[in-house]
Amino acid sequence: MTDADGGASAADASLPPDLDLDAVREALIEWYEADHRPFPWRQTDDPYEIHVSEVMSQQTQLDRIISAWEDFRERWPTVDALADADRSEVVSFWTDHSLGYNNRAKYLHEAANQVVEEYGGEYPEEPDELEELMGVGPYTANAVASFAFNNGNAVVDTNVERVTYRAFDVPDDDAAFEAAASELMPEGESRVWNNAIMELGGVACTKSPNCDEAGCPWRRWCHAYETGDFTAPDVPEQPSFEGSRRQFRGRVVRLLGEHDEMDLDTLGHRIRIDYAPDGEHGREWLRGILSDLRNDGLVAVDESGGETTVRLQG
Incomplete structure (x- = not known):
């Protein structure tokens, strides 16, 4: 489908072409089924x-x-x-x-x-x-x-728009949001999927996001998490996260995306100017960041040879 100028429409370009849809779907459903708000209407059909x-x-x-x-x-x-x-x-x-x-x-x-x-x-x-x-x-x-x-289409509400805009850089366009939501939802799974993606927007990808606190399952793919830009159609100004743990997690992921691997101290100096190996924001602090990222399957840490090197998880 093309627009009036012959280019690709917003809907055609909704999701990144290399996105692993199966992995994205599985991660969200597992996250939702492991723990979600127990509203009573979710217990009935x-x-x-x-x-x-x-x-x-x-x-x-x-x-x-x-x-x-x-x-x-x-x-x-x-x-x-x-x-x-x-x-x-x-x-x-x-x-x-x-x-x-x-x-x-x-x-x-x-x-x-x-x-x-x-x-x-x-x-x-x-x-x-x-x-x-x-x-x-x-x-x-x-x-x-x-x-x-369990017979619906992909729900598109403000939460879903915010999530897909941030996570997959979907254009701020109604047709693009509809197309992205439809492509993301696994066939025949509207009940669990629509509940899950709205839950994601309701507890993790809120206007001021709680990516790490809520254990967002899409961090490894998330454009906003990588770039640190958490604006959205309903969030016109960037939520404050200067100096937050989320900010430095994003910096780690972004830097490792640009390099095959980095040693611990080089990485520390690159992500914050006041990094000091033995200081308050030093190796112990950085290892805590890396531990969270490793638990989320985002990075691999190699402690062999007396050195610590870090790379993105393959």
Whole structure:
């Protein structure tokens, strides 16, 4: 596909051509399955419960809606129960729990009636059909299809855009983000994949990133981590990380990418001007940085021959 000038479109150039997709996918899924935030709606594949969580989470922090979601499910445990409810009661619940615009409650109630009256109480499984429900747009439809039926497309939200922009230098372009997200997602894995990539953006690749603290599984491929530039479409100014551990990890990886290997002290002097082998920011400090990078599979450290040399992990 080409643009009007005959060049490659943004979508065609979304991901680096040499990116090992299998390794990228495996790393993210393993990271997510090892530890993730235990939101209760992640423990169910009931489309009604997932639909409620998606509507509640629109412009509301996830931690804040847990009790509201649980109260809602207790009061109206099924889509039939919600459809039978008085709309004013649903709106009052929404207001009492500070869930934002009341029209979301109205739409949710109307959608429940549609499911009961038009679909016999069973949610449709296809994103296009789910979009026919009141108040359900493309994102919510795809989320319900993914998390309830494992039948969705790649989710593209602000978190996903930020992650792909930083990690793989995807252009700030809607078509490019869509193409990158679709190419990254393994076929038939929308439930775990969409949860995982949104979790990555929610706990690791946040506006002020927590790459090392959260053990980001994409550091070895990440363009932002290598260059130290963590701006993004929703982060127009570089988050402060001057002097941070993340900054020096990035410098190590970048330098080793330019050299076959380096000895310990040469590397130390290259990554910070106040490096002193026996000082506060000396060999012990640098070995701690290298230990983290080695644990992440990013570098190899050779202690043989009385010298310490460091190289990128092959």
